[in-house]
Amino acid sequence: MQSVLKVEKIIFGGNGLAHLPDGKVVFIPYVIPEEVLQVRIIKDYGDYAEAEVEKILEASPYRRKAPCSYYGICGGCQLQHILYSYQIKIKEEILFDTFRRLGWKEEIPLEKVVSSSKEFNYRNRLRFHVENDKFKMGFVKRKTHEVLKIEKCLLGEDILNRVIAQLYKNPSWIKLSYYSKRIKIETSPEEDKVTLIFWTAVEPFKEDIKELLSIEELKAVFYWMKGRRPEGPFPEKSSYGGRRIFKNIDNLFYYVQPGVFVQANWEINCAIMETIRSWDLSFERVLDLHAGMGNFLFPLLHEKEVKKFLGVDTDLRAIEDGLYTAEKAGINGRFDLRNISAMEALYEAVKEGEEFDLVLLDPPRGGCKELMRLLPEVAKKYIIYISCDIPTLVRDLLILRKLNYELIKLSLFDMFPQTYHFETVALLERKG
Ligand SMILES: C[S@@+](CC[C@H](N)C(=O)[O-])C[C@H]1O[C@@H](n2cnc3c(N)ncnc32)[C@H](O)[C@@H]1O
Helix, strand or coil: CEEEEECCEECCCCCEEEECCCCCEEEECCCCCCCEEEEEEEEECCCEEEEEEEEEEECCCCECCCCCCCECCECCCCCCCECHHHHHHHHHHHHHHHHHHCCCCCCCCEEEEECCCCCCCCECEEEEEEECCCCEEEEEECCCCCEEECCCCCCECHHHHHHHHHHHHCHHHHHHHHHEEEEEEEEECCCCEEEEEEEECCCCCHHHHHHHCCCCCEEEEEEECCCCCCEEEECCCCHHHHCEEEECCCCCEEEECCCCCCCCCHHHHHHHHHHHHHCCCCCCEEEECCCCCCCCCHHHCCCCCCCEEEEECCCHHHHHHHHHHHHHHCCHHHCEEECCCHHHHHHHHHHHCCCEEEEEECCCCCCCHHHCCCHHHHEEEEEEEEECCHHHHHHHHHHHHHCCEEEEEEEEECCCCCCCCCEEEEEEEECC
């Protein structure tokens, strides 16, 4: 079935939303608000439908030819056909739209929107699926489970693409990849090098790994077998145990083992640190419930009056890295990093009667609804909630509002240009 319609907005997920002549909502990928389109309905779900563009009748002035040749097939990017400045506008609208759709009635105190100075080549890590049948590495094709062979990803930093090109030709990696389903290549910006970690079903031959290291950009290789710690670094004498090195806003060096979470766009990560600092909050006891390797906790150390810093994370290797960073910087005495879950940390704090006047939340995409019951017993003044998923953030903010935490400030950071994803940082203050 064909139809002519006008795009109203872009929603979370990157699709355009429009209404069919009979009033039914329809979602269309790769479109821009205000465009008039001839579309074909590809699936009708009763309440709503999915359509694809057959012809653009009136194109948006913000439309451009997507720079990447995989665009439209690869599931990674959704907004490449839109000029970058307008992508930012769209993300801002997605933010407001999500708040309203989920029932937020008060003012939305959006303080600023920070775009990325690099609209391409910003990612410091790429994770590929590996398929040895016709040897390919890549991302999952849109709407399938099939792997799309990627030889260059425009979102990745240049050095990562240079390594990908060499991996495709490297006989050792071709052999090793036979037993591998996934590979991660990650930059170490302070050394202009790359680390590589691959998941494997069988123990690899060390000679193959040695041979792999002939790729000049590689600093270290690790491999990971199910149920074990990653093996590495190879070579054994790789500096700092093969860790990646990043510099934070205080020129403090972070040392991070391959595979441990690092925010994908480092410039934006530093902008988030700066923003949190600019709020100039006064606090004495800080608890970071998703501390990772200490990313957002270390920049708060400059606060002289702080009496307690506790960071927790379920990833043991991230905690090891935080402790390593603190030791290298000679600040380990001021820090407590522990490998326990956020929930355990809250239970313990409640049991010990410990209170914190600043609590940081930076959970994975699913948010942290489960923490809301205990949080008020521990978070006595401020909460800073950093989120890469606006629907779960708003869901949790609605709960926090009922618990008497007022949303004071909100900032949007474009950590992920060309995709519908972005990072939001919320500051909440407890009332009464
Ligand atoms: C988005 S990352 C943020 C890490 C860190 N704040 C950073 O910026 O690098 C989320 C972190 O939450 C951790 N995590 C996941 N589930 C957790 C839980 N139940 N309790 C504590 N940490 C958890 C992950 O290991 C990961 O390090």
